[in-house]
Amino acid sequence: MSQLTVFYDGACPLCRREIAFLRRMDKREPVAFEDISPPDAAEYCPLPQKQMLSRFHIRNHEGRLIxxxxxxxxxxAEFPGFSWLRPIGRFAPARWLLNRVYDGFLLIRPHIQKLFRSQS
Known part of the structure; x- marks a missing residue:
């Protein structure tokens, strides 16, 4: 079993805040965090870099890209107090609904990023 890997946009202030939150929670260090925003990150992106930056990706313990x-x-679900999310994420109707919500978030993400940049 391999380590779970998070591929995140380090140029996104919202993404950086979430990763900082996760790192503070991560006492056992079960998760690797890979910033895929620098130009040279394309070398280790499992998909084209632009595609990786357009949506949130992880590589799970079995090596599957999700x-x-x-x-x-x-x-x-890897973090204490959140394991209840695992069955929800595996339930197809819930996953479909969560993906629609996430797709909606992606439409407003640029505006949220601007707000976070102006507050930094």
Whole structure:
């Protein structure tokens, strides 16, 4: 079994805050965090860098690349107090709904990023 890996946009202030939150929670260090925003990150991106930056991706313990809401529920289920998310993320109707919510978030993400940048 391999280590769970999070691929995140380090140029996104919202993403950086979430990763900082996860790192503070991560007492056992079960998760690797890979910033895929630098130009040279394309070398270790499992998909084209632009595609990786457009949605949230993780590589699970079995080595499978997961994206979107399933990636969030799989990741958060690794942390104390969030294991209840695992069955929700595996339930197809819930996953479908969570992905629609995530797709909606992606539409407003640029505006949220601007807000976070102006507060930094």
């Amino acid at each position: 994206e979107g809401a399933e990636a969030f529920t799989t990741l958060y």
